[in-house]
Structures are given as structure tokens and as C-alpha cells.
Amino acid sequence: MHSDPAAQPQPASFDGRMSDGRTAASVPVQVSFTDTGLAMKAPGTPDPVIWSYPSLTTAEPLRKASSDALISSSEMPGATLFVESADFTRTLSQRAAHLSTGALRWQYAKPGLMVTAAIAAIVAAVWLFDLTPARTIAGWLPDPVRVRMGQQVVQSMTKDYPTCHTDDGRAALDKLTARLSAVSGGREKFNVVVVDWGLLNAFATPGSQIVMTKEIITDAKSPDEVAGVLAHEMGHGLELHPETGLVRAIGMSAALELMSGGNTGTLANVGALLAQLSYTRVAEREADNHAVRILKAATISPKGLADFFQRISKLEGDGEEAKKDPEKKDETISDEAKKDGKDESAASERSYTSYFNTDLLRTHPQSQERAKLIKAQAAYDATPALSEDEWQALRGICKNAKKKLDDKKKADQK
């Protein structure tokens, strides 16, 4: 019927209902298309009201399937016109193309696309200019807050496992820590906690705290290795890597929340996100550089750290095989089973509930390379990290804890 609506004013008119927007009354009108606009004529009125096409808006974008339209016009604010006719909507969408679905959707999507572009630009800027907002914010945290955070982390990680303490072992460890700490250039002294977890690990927490497992000491061939690991973790602490990780985790969860329109509830469990922290290669290199510097200033040979990384790289090779054997994952690691080192890396694959990921073992595959870099340092006069007596005392720091652990195991078996 209306195959060529643009040619002539439509002879046909449509039944519609019009409201003036002042009361909830509506009057029947005859609606027709004219060259100047949409014409509406109520019975008993001499002249039709005309709304120009560009002034029109519809309640919904007009689609091919639309069978009715609720129309208003900026020329008569508040008033509405409702016409139930598919012919009418088809003609209207030809007369006023800006009412079509595509046009309106583009208009709606524009702000979103603009924000996306802005976010992309910010991300690009952060990446290009090497900005690290999380690091900056971490730097603003007052020292007491950082120390407090670190204590909380250490507390929650050590509460299910025995911590190691013997008087002479502690004295030896404190001596080594103080020797490194004094030359580290840090704001506060480092504090080291040794735990018996049955796996090889060490990591820094906020507020210059370091957690080290028994195996770091017992597997080491010399006190220099332990000193190297400590110096490396101090490096992380000095660079505020743990604090930065926490800030980033909070920021990420906030961003997730923002992106999902507030429907994920991620804000509620920031804690869970903390479990996924691990350091980048850049962060590891920074920590290694600090380690080398600290060791040199403390006149301890960097060979210990290099040896340690060498040993780690071997474990990693074996670890790949251990991973394929799922049975081993849940085994409790006993001293005997641990001798070949295979189970050790299997143990490291166990998902223990830690705030920080295994720092040392997850940094592969470049342990070998790191060992080489450290060895490439110019030689200097070095003294052993600890005397032989002190070293033996340190090696025994977990002997009581071990007994506690055995007791616990026995109790569990019964």
C-alpha cells in the first residue's frame, strides 16, 4: 500500500491516540504523513498539529518488526502519540531515519566506546612510560601500616605449622640477618622467621618481614647460600614488591568490580586474590641486583646465591616429572622420601594456603641464567657468612619443631 511513501504525501491516515502530558487523558486523532512533518487531527478541531520529522523521538528504536510506536516531539514537550500500525512504523522509519535501531544503538554505545578508548590509552601510557601506579601507592603506605600488614601475613601463614626456635640457632640467624640488614640501606631492620613446612620456600612479606622454610637451611651446602637467599628476599622487601603486590591485588579486584557492573562481589574477597601474587622477571632481577649489592657490602661471597639457583634449576627439571605423577601431590613429605629431591618439588606443587606464591621455585625457567649473572660479578675479598659453630647451630634451629611436627603426625595417625 505504502510502497513509495517518499513520492507524495500519504493519502491514507492512521488511527492514533494523543495525550497532552498534563493529564492522563487521551484523545483519538487521525495521523498522516506530510512533507513538513507528522500531522495529527483531533475530531472537532480545525487545523492539524504538525510535528516536524527531526523533532521526533520514539520510545524504542524502530525496527522492521515494530508494529506500533509511541512518539513524542521536542516541539511539544510532554505530549505523546501512540499509533498501532506496522504500515505506520515502516513509513515513519523512512521519513525519520534517525529513529532506526542502528542509529540509536550507535548513539548509546558511543559513551562506552569512548571510556574503553580512554582506558586503553591509560593502559598504553602506563606500559609505554613504564609507570607503576601500584608501586607508587605502596610507597605512600606509612611504615607502621606496612609492618602491621607483614605481621598479619606472617601470623596467618605460620599458625598451622611449627616455627623453628633454638637459642643458639636464633642467635646465629639474628647475627646473619643483622650483618645483611645493616648494609641493605632499608628503612627498618629485617626480621626473619623460620618455619617447618616440609618444602623449600622463602618469601618477603610487607614491612620487611621474611619467611624462610627449614629446607632453605638444611638443603644448603654453606651459610653463604642462606645469606644469598636472605639478601634476595631483602631485595624484594627494599623494592616494596610485597606491598606493591597487595595494592595491585586490591586494585585489580576493584577494576573487575567496575567492569562487571558491580555484580561479581570480588570486592568481598580481596583475600582470595592475594593468593595469586607472584613476581615478574623484572622484579626478580631487581631483587637479585640488591642481593649482589648487599652481599658485597657485607663481604659475603655471592657464590652461595649462585649455587642456590643452580640447585633450584636442577629441581625444576625434576619437578616437571614430579608434576606428571598426581599421586604424589597429597603425600606427606617425610625426611626419607625427600632425599632425592623429587618429592620436594612435588611438595612445592601442593597448594598450600599462602598469601604469597612460592617465590623461589616459580621463578623458573631462568634460574640457570640468574646463577650465571651472579657469578659474572667481579671477585672481592669475602669472609664466610657464619662460623662453623654458628652454621651448625643454625642448621639445628628446627630440631624442636621437627619433634613437634612428628608428634602432630603421630597424633593424626591415631
Next chain:
Amino acid sequence: MDQHVSTATGGDASSAHLRWVHPTGLISLSFTNYVLSIVTLGIYSFWGKTEVRKRMWSAIRLEGEPLLYTGTGKELFLGFLFVFFIVLLPIMLFSFGAAYYFGPQSVGYTVFTLALYVLIFFLVGVAIYRATRYRLSRTRWRGIRGSLVGSPNRYAFTYFWTLPLLILTLGWLGPWRTTKLQNILINDMRFGDRPFSFTATSKPLYSRFAWLWIGGLLITAVIGGIITYLISADLAANAEATPDKKISIQTILIVYGVFLGGFMLYGIAAAWYSAFQFNHFSRNTHFEGASFRANLTGGGLIWITITNLLITIFSFGILSPVVQARTMRYVIQRMGFVGSPHFAEIAQGAEQDISRGEGLAQAFDIDAF
């Protein structure tokens, strides 16, 4: 469709006429919204939601003329940003700070957490009221706006102080509380310059509620009994096995089955009660001499809930507009009026300035439709 309404409501020819005209193209709209939301990192979702609402609103025809939704995506987005930065982020930072300042297991942190819950429950009440107010103010029919004229705090306060009592009375305060809250909302509601009124009491709800409550108790007891019996039988039979093999796979599957069965049984009872409550509230909602009517049924609600759940699961939530439309179709087709207001006498109400969307409601996952 039309016969359905009249049989459902008992309204005669002179009563105001309510009808649902099911929107077309919802599936393609669902996918368009989904794709655009992903491309814009979720920001389009506010605009997408608005477009869906426009379709839903205009599917509702009163006296043959559609409702009009005038809300915008921008309003929803700004509302969300407001709540995110002014409410959620500070709450998160404060609780994080408190955890580290007091320590996670300390008295100080427990006190803080309690205070936070108090605040959150209050905010939920505020959110419900504000979301309703926003939607009403963005709803027009024949150009006349709806509105909610009271204070969110009064509603939020009632919502909040009845909550502990609800728990203390083991749920028995429920019907009274729901009626009281509905009473505040409906009596604050306006269309143009005319008020709605709500005359329901909670008394007729209680006999059904008693059945629901006792049914729930029985179901819990039976489930508990069966599970205790099964597990203790297994433990006795496999006393020598290692801890992880003491309970057989079959038993675990049966336990899940029993849980599911009990859950569904309770769902049926709850639907039966909800339908009754909805109908009761409708019958007691009045506007300008006319009253609403509804005849939802427990079976109908269950059918719509289960089919909607399946659609949601199999479309990974993408088809949520379809789900919303199905729910609204069910409700609107079973609603109607007795009597007819004199619409020509209803004038536009005073303009309220509600520029922000329903961010708070969204933050707490409250979405009526």
C-alpha cells in the same frame, strides 16, 4: 490473551484493561547487548539494560496504550559510579584497613565487622527504596509520571530493625514484615498527583505461612534423618577403610539427591506461598477507586522459575532479557483491575529531582525484574 485477563481478574467490561504484548526480537537484542558489553568492558551493559527495560515497559498496555520507560543508560552508569566510589570503595578500604589495624581475629575487628553489617543492612533498605523510586520516576503512561514521595530512610529503618527480629522469631515475623514494608512502599507511591493505597494485613498470610514453615521443618528433619542414617550405616560398614574411603560414592550421590529433592519440595511450597502473597497484596492495592487483582498460582511460578533457570544456564546468562520478559508476561497476563480510575482527572505530579540511577541497588544485587 484477553480472555485470560478477564477470567483471571473478574473485572467487568468497564474496568481498566491491562494487557501484555510480548516484545519481539529479544534474542537478537540479548546477543547485541552481550557483544557490545564485552567490547566496551561492561560499560555498555547500562545502556543495554535500559534498552531491554524500554521493551518490557512498552509491552505493558493499560487501556491499550503502552507504558514508557524514560530512564537512560547514562543515569544508571553514573549511579553505579557514584555508589562504587562513594560507598563500596570506602567500605572495602576501611574493612581492609581494619583487618590490618586490629588483626583478623581481634575483638576490635569483630566489632568493626558487626558495625559494617549494620550499615550494609541499612543500605540494602535504602537501595530497595531508591531503586523503586528511580524506576517509578522514569515510568510514564500517557505522559504522566509515577513517583515515590516518602523518605528512603524510613523504609530502610523498618527494613533494618525487623531483620534481627525475623531471625529471633525463626521467620515467623516474615509475613508481618513483608506486609509492613510493602505498605510503606505502596502508600508512598503516586501516579501523577494521585496516591496509591495499600490495605493488606498480614493475618490472612499466616495460615499458609504456618504450613510453609512446618513443611520446611519436616523436610529438614527428614533430610537430616535420611543422611544421618546413610552415613552412619556407611561408617559402620567401612570402619576399617582409610578416611577418604569410609563413605561410598553411592551414598554421596544419594545424599546429593536427597538434598535436591528436599530443596525442590520446599521450592514448591514456597512458590505456593509467594503466589498467595502476591495475589493478596494485589487485591489490597488501590488506585483512584480501582483495585488490582492477580491470580498467580504456585504451579505457574514454579514452571516459570524452572524454565527461566534452564534458559539462563544454557545461554550462560546471555538471554536474561528473554527471562525477564517471560516472568513479566506471566505476571501481567494474570493481573488486572476491578473498577476504572478517571484518568482524565489525573494531573502531572510535582517534579522530583532524581538524577542518579539505581546504583546502590545494583551494588547489592537487588533487581526486581
